[in-house]
Amino acid sequence: MKIPFAILGVVLILIILGDAFETIVLPRRVTRRIRLARLFFRCTWLPWSALARLIPSGKRQETYLSFYGPLSLLLLLTVWATGLVVGFALLHWAVSPGVIAAGGTAGFSTDLYLSATTFFTLGLGDVTPRTSLTRGLVAVEAGIGFGFLALVIGYLPALNQSFSRREANISLLDARAGSPPTAAEMLRRHSHDQGMMALRELLHDWERWSAELLESHLSYPVLAYFRSQHDNQSWLGALTAILDTCALIMAGLEGICERQAELTFAIARHAVVDLSIIFRQSPREPEKDRLPPRQWPYLRAALASSGLRLREERDLDQKLIELRHMYEPYVHSLSHHLKITIPPWIPEASSTDNWQTSAWGAISSLQRGAPLERGKKEEHF
Numbered sequence: 001m002k003i004p005f006a007i008l009g010v011v012l013i014l015i016i017l018g019d020a021f022e023t024i025v026l027p028r029r030v031t032r033r034i035r036l037a038r039l040f041f042r043c044t045w046l047p048w049s050a051l052a053r054l055i056p057s058g059k060r061q062e063t064y065l066s067f068y069g070p071l072s073l074l075l076l077l078t079v080w081a082t083g084l085v086v087g088f089a090l091l092h093w094a095v096s097p098g099v100i101a102a103g104g105t106a107g108f109s110t111d112l113y114l115s116a117t118t119f120f121t122l123g124l125g126d127v128t129p130r131t132s133l134t135r136g137l138v139a140v141e142a143g144i145g146f147g148f149l150a151l152v153i154g155y156l157p158a159l160n161q162s163f164s165r166r167e168a169n170i171s172l173l174d175a176r177a178g179s180p181p182t183a184a185e186m187l188r189r190h191s192h193d194q195g196m197m198a199l200r201e202l203l204h205d206w207e208r209w210s211a212e213l214l215e216s217h218l219s220y221p222v223l224a225y226f227r228s229q230h231d232n233q234s235w236l237g238a239l240t241a242i243l244d245t246c247a248l249i250m251a252g253l254e255g256i257c258e259r260q261a262e263l264t265f266a267i268a269r270h271a272v273v274d275l276s277i278i279f280r281q282s283p284r285e286p287e288k289d290r291l292p293p294r295q296w297p298y299l300r301a302a303l304a305s306s307g308l309r310l311r312e313e314r315d316l317d318q319k320l321i322e323l324r325h326m327y328e329p330y331v332h333s334l335s336h337h338l339k340i341t342i343p344p345w346i347p348e349a350s351s352t353d354n355w356q357t358s359a360w361g362a363i364s365s366l367q368r369g370a371p372l373e374r375g376k377k378e379e380h381f
Contacts, residue, residue, distance in 0.1 A: 009090030
């Protein structure tokens with residue numbers, strides 16, 4: 001009569017161990033559609049993000065969404081541990097009477113207690129196994145519990161390091177492309193002497209950053225839910241600004257590190273496409289055009305006034321449309337799923353860099369001797 005429960009226990013243990021191995025240890029994307037971790041994140045993120053719409057304030061909404069990444073990770077580990085404890089409890093109960101309780105009575109609650117104390121290697125001794133099979137189960141569960149805890153201890157620092165490396169470059173982009181970062185502002189701030197060499201180095205750094213992002217977020221998709229320190233910064237927004245910049249260079253700017261832009265564009269687009277596959281988000285056209293035709297003359301005029309040479313207007317517009325279509329549908333699908341705002345192509349005149357602000361408001365650039373002059377930005381955009 002208890003054989004089905006023993007089979008259920010074995011299946012539950014194998015499913016959880018396999019899912020934990022694929023999530024923590026396996027450094028490769030898993031293509032199987034049905035996975036416990038994927039089901040967990042889908043079933044928790046959808047209601048969590050739906051509740052965010054009820055929060056009117058954008059800042060409070062962003063704060064609320066920022067809790068999901070770390071909290072979901074802890075909940076997933078709890079689900080795994082609970083499933084393993086219940087699975088071994090079912091095995092203990094299926095081979096009962098295999099344990100001796102201090103009070104003389106035994107039942108499923110006693111088997112569950114023995115499983116929990118064994119899995120977390122407490123070894124209290126008030127419930128002891130009485131048969132060889134039960135002792136073997138206790139030994140196996142203790143080993144699995146010890147290994148599981150060791151994996152968790154090593155898993156969390158790896159996630160933290162990947163998150164820190166990702167955010168460091170996003171913070172550096174603040175003074176180079178504005179807050180939020182935009183392609184037009186990035187090119188304007190690199191239009192000075194030696195600026196093109198600096199831009200080439202920047203795009204080279206972001207080529208490597210995009211490759212690291214692709215590797216880390218394919219291995220640990222939960223990192224995509226971890227949000228940046230500032231509300232106007234995000235890994236997806238920064239990646240989009242880099243793609244915009246590369247597309248603009250490839251489409252219409254002459255003599256500006258075009259080869260490096262092509263290399264960075266290739267790996268950055270690869271990242272957004274593969275991450276869309278990971279989250280099962282098919283490409284979708286944006287509800288609102290980030291660069292409508294009425295803004296194109298302003299963009300071209302701003303670039304020309306910064307001393308950047310442009311190709312013929314018709315060639316620039318058509319090539320830019322083709323390049324945008326290669327990545328923007330994937331960016332917007334990720335933006336919709338993750339509830340991350342995508343930056344515009346042209347910054348707002350009233351925007352202020354994060355480094356120029358404090359808890360007491362904006363700090364005057366002139367008082368601080370800032371190298372970036374806000375007046376020039378307002379003049380161009």
